[in-house]
Amino acid sequence: MTSIPMLNLRREYEFMKSGIDAAIARCLKHQQWILGPEVGQLEQSIARTIEVKHAVGVTSGTDALILALRAIAIRTRGREYFDRKDEIITTPFTFVATGGAILHSGATPVFVDIDPATYTIDPKKIQAYLSRRSSRVVGIVPVHLYGQACEMDRIMSLAKKYRLFVLEDVAQAFGGRWKKSMLGSIGTAGTLSFFPSKNLGGFGDGGMVTTNDPELARVARMLMKHGGEGKHDARYLGYNARLDTLQAAVLLAKLKFADRFNRKRRAIAKQYTRILSRTTPIVTPTASPHAFHVYHQYTVRVPDRDRIQAELRKKGISTMTYYPVPLHRMEVFRGRCIVPEKLIHTERAAREVLSLPIEPLMTAGEMKSVAEGIQSLLG
Numbered sequence: 301m302t303s304i305p306m307l308n309l310r311r312e313y314e315f316m317k318s319g320i321d322a323a324i325a326r327c328l329k330h331q332q333w334i335l336g337p338e339v340g341q342l343e344q345s346i347a348r349t350i351e352v353k354h355a356v357g358v359t360s361g362t363d364a365l366i367l368a369l370r371a372i373a374i375r376t377r378g379r380e381y382f383d384r385k386d387e388i389i390t391t392p393f394t395f396v397a398t399g400g401a402i403l404h405s406g407a408t409p410v411f412v413d414i415d416p417a418t419y420t421i422d423p424k425k426i427q428a429y430l431s432r433r434s435s436r437v438v439g440i441v442p443v444h445l446y447g448q449a450c451e452m453d454r455i456m457s458l459a460k461k462y463r464l465f466v467l468e469d470v471a472q473a474f475g476g477r478w479k480k481s482m483l484g485s486i487g488t489a490g491t492l493s494f495f496p497s498k499n500l501g502g503f504g505d506g507g508m509v510t511t512n513d514p515e516l517a518r519v520a521r522m523l524m525k526h527g528g529e530g531k532h533d534a535r536y537l538g539y540n541a542r543l544d545t546l547q548a549a550v551l552l553a554k555l556k557f558a559d560r561f562n563r564k565r566r567a568i569a570k571q572y573t574r575i576l577s578r579t580t581p582i583v584t585p586t587a588s589p590h591a592f593h594v595y596h597q598y599t600v601r602v603p604d605r606d607r608i609q610a611e612l613r614k615k616g617i618s619t620m621t622y623y624p625v626p627l628h629r630m631e632v633f634r635g636r637c638i639v640p641e642k643l644i645h646t647e648r649a650a651r652e653v654l655s656l657p658i659e660p661l662m663t664a665g666e667m668k669s670v671a672e673g674i675q676s677l678l679g
């Protein structure tokens with residue numbers, strides 16, 4: 301029987317072994333485990349890649365969101381946290397951390413529906429909420445889901461009109477673009493995750509805040525190390541949220557492959573679509589003409605998703621569902637979020653989406669086995 305996992309990280313390591321081993325060996329030699337030279341080097345390399353002036357390495361993508369939101373509160377309100385009356389519009393069709401970070405920052409998440417074609421937040425729904433009441437909205441957190449950019453022109457023009465901040469959650473879209481702009485460089489700030497399965501993943505947790513605003517970067521950096529510039533001058537209630545030297549070293553070695561790997565993901569996605577779009581009930585991903593989609597996930601819609609997933613598992617093919625439970629359905633958000641209207645497209649996507657294995661070193665044979673496996677169940 302074939303056995304195709306969602307991810308084969310060992311294969312990726314073997315592919316990059318010499319560079320990664322050498323990077324780790326250098327750390328063993330210098331022994332600067334906390335904010336060692338690799339952290340600053342990675343910050344500079346990522347800032348160059350994302351085309352922003354500043355990047356601040358942190359412990360995870362979740363902490364990047366929390367630190368960025370708190371830094372924005374400090375920068376724009378002069379207050380350490382937002383207030384519960386401060387509303388931040390985001391998507392319910394995302395990983396829990398996006399909404400959780402909004403709660404951690406003191407604000408209230410407003411969940412608006414997605415565009416059913418791209419699964420990203422629908423700017424028309426943002427507009428509808430903004431114009432419908434005396435607005436308490438302070439910002440928008442668009443999530444570039446599965447590797448594809450949100451409609452950033454419309455989101456940025458709404459932000460301008462209503463004077464809102466925009467924090468891009470780029471956890472799934474490292475290297476992606478909206479038109480000519482790198483994701484993470486368009487809004488007030490952006491956040492990256494280096495969780496091992498992400499397009500640029502480390503050997504553990506890691507994340508980064510990206511911005512062109514020097515003051516915002518300075519505050520985020522202070523929050524990252526206990527709230528002060530130095531060791532004995534804490535000004536804000538901060539965290540120990542430093543990016544590990546060892547992770548930075550591994551990520552620097554892997555960053556060299558990021559662009560090539562994103563192109564490989566796009567090529568695999570194209571082949572999947574060529575095969576799967578022939579099978580009627582399967583809905584293949586819609587790529588926006590303005591987005592350079594980096595396919596963190598290759599996600600299709602299928603009727604009777606749970607059965608299809610179970611049948612594929614029997615054939616040795618692993619798949620995942622991102623996300624079976626939208627955020628507004630989770631206990632943690634009950635009584636703490638605003639849901640302006642029925643989230644019809646989100647609910648439907650949560651029932652129908654299925655993410656197939658996609659990774660840069662996947663072979664053509666593996667891709668075909670997965671595609672034919674699904675076709676045999678639905679064709």
Ligand SMILES: *Cc1c(COP(=O)(O)O)cnc(C)c1O
Pocket residue numbers: 360361362363394395397398443469471472492493494495505506507
């Ligand atoms: C992975 C992810 C995060 C959180 O990143 P971690 O590094 O796991 O903390 C946040 N938002 C989205 C959309 C993600 O996919």
